[in-house]
Amino acid sequence: MTVPLPTDTTRWRCALCGNLTRFDVTRTSKVVEYVHLDLAGESNIEEREVVSENIESVRCRWCNAVDQVELVDRPGAGS
Numbered sequence: 244m245t246v247p248l249p250t251d252t253t254r255w256r257c258a259l260c261g262n263l264t265r266f267d268v269t270r271t272s273k274v275v276e277y278v279h280l281d282l283a284g285e286s287n288i289e290e291r292e293v294v295s296e297n298i299e300s301v302r303c304r305w306c307n308a309v310d311q312v313e314l315v316d317r318p319g320a321g322s
């Protein structure tokens with residue numbers, strides 16, 4: 244089962260324990276970075292563009308349930 248992505252008006256909620264705020268998210272992403280090196284060879288990433296991103300799993304920090312998140316309305320969203 245894929246994890247539902249939160250939107251502007253919804254948020255995650257653990258379906259088992261009701262946790263709304265703490266999750267471990269396993270994510271794979273493809274990123275292009277602008278790496279700027281100084282003359283001493285120290286590198287600094289000045290820009291980062293996410294080309295694609297995929298959430299593989301979400302684990303609840305409270306009860307350790309994996310991929311048991313559901314979407315609920317954010318406070319103040321909608322009506």
Ligand SMILES: [Zn+2]
Binds near residue numbers: 305
């Ligand atoms: Zn939970």
